[in-house]
Amino acid sequence: MHFDTRLFIFIIINIINVRPNFGQYSDDQSYLSSIEFNRGGSLTNLIFSSPHGGFLGANLTLKKLGKSLNNETLTTILWQLPVAGCYNDSLKQCVYTLKDCLQSNNKILSYHPDARCVIDRSSTLSMYLLTKAIAQSFVSHYHPYTILNKLTRQYVDPAEDLPRGTFLLESAIRAYIDYHRLIAIAKEAIRSPSRGxxxxxxxxxxxxxxxxxxxxDPLYPSTMGKPSESTMHELISRSGPSVIIGNNSLGYFLRLNGFEYVIPMEQSQQQRQIRYRLSTYSTRMHADQRFNAILFSYPIERLRKHSIDQEAKRIAKAIEQFIQTNNIKILSSFASSLLSVNRIMRLCVLFLSQSFTMLYISH
Known part of the structure; x- marks a missing residue:
């Protein structure tokens, strides 16, 4: 049996240098993708993401593209970037759904906005910078994994599902795929038995x-009895409603660190009347039995009076207190060493399988 010595040396070097987390990610194959991925510390179980830095304002409600009025399947790529909603004459208001805004002409789809429904297209890098600063406020061993999109929402919103977030634009789809793929990579790096x-x-x-x-909406008793509908299913199942609106909640620790206005908090009739975003497609999709997910919607106007660095340190402190109070366990040193052993075993199995394959071919 003949072994490739160079292959053997290469695998041994990789075994020696293997680490339990990923390095800075660079994808040269991504077309117009500006998703930035930063590795987490060796003891972290946190993942932070910022899906976009701008506004489109579209509140798309159609879950599937379906078919047009002419029974044509709507699968053609959109080339026109949407800049506004469409006016629905029956409802007498602007709408932002694919059903209302898409028009088909000879099987070519186009997006036809209405001048009465022009939407806010302003953008900013502030959310990208704030999210990055929050992550950097943690000590190095506990640095969260970060997935940060420098593109503005007018081009792509990875927080929504594929048709809503990309309008089926090719370059937007590439950025969308990168965003969710890197979140999955970060989750895989934070292995069991660690909660995340x-x-x-x-x-x-x-x-x-x-x-x-x-x-x-945690302020309605009927929903609190259904933790499976929450993106915090694992944590609610262990600790109950207090992790959402009580003294163990992230909102409680944010108020302790200088943020006077946070919702949801204690039950009040005033809060019941406030409508706000309860989740995104990505927080629903990436939450599971091991990972809790929170949508953190920051009031960007606060940055007129507060520095990004100051805000980041306050938010990071609140998150740290929230994790410690609710026993969202950090990966132990034993588990870290076990992961390294598992990686070494997988590399050895890969090497042996390649060797036996070469032997079989030679015969």
Whole structure:
């Protein structure tokens, strides 16, 4: 049996240098993708993401493309970038759905906005910078994995599902795929038995209030009895409602660290009347039995009076207190060493399988 010595040496070097986390990610194959991925510390179980830095304002409600009025399947790529909603004469208002805005002409789809429905297309890098600063506020061993999109939402919103977030534009789809793929890579790097916390940072201009989304409205008793509908299923199952609106909640620790206005908090009739974003497609998709997910909607107007660095340190401190209080366990040193052994075993199995394959071919 003949072994390739160079292959053997290469595998041994990789075994020696193997680490339990990933390095800075660079994807030269991504077309117009500006998703930035930064590795987490060796003891972290946190993933932070910022899906976009701008506004499109579309509230698309159609879950599937379906078929046009002429019974044509709507699968053609859209080339026209949407700049506004469409006016629905029956409803007498602007709408932002594919059903209302898409028009088909000879099987070619186009997006026809209405001048009465022009939407806010402003953009900013502030959310990208804030999310990155929050991550950097943690000590190095606990640095969260970060997935940060420098593109503005007018081009792509990875927080929504594929048709809503990309309008089926080719370059937007590439960025969308990168965003979700890198979140999955980060989750894989934080292996069992560690619990994890995924926080997606978006922003709004509605008020000076931080809005925390858990997938459902916790101020209604009927929903609190259904933790499976929440993106915090694992944590609610262990600790109960207090992790959402009580003294163990992230909102509680944000208020302790200087953020006066946070929802949801204690039950009040005033809060029941406030409508805010409860989740995104990505927080619902990436939450599971091991990973809790929170949508963190930051009031961007606060940055007129507060520095990014100051805000980042306060938010990081609140997240740290939230994790410690709720026993979202950090990966132990034993588990870390076990992961390294598992990686070495997988490399050895790969080497042996290649060797036996070469032997079989030679015969």
């Amino acid at each position: 916390l995924f926080i997606e940072f978006v922003f709004h201009r509605n008020s000076q209030t931080i809005q925390l989304g858990y997938g459902f």
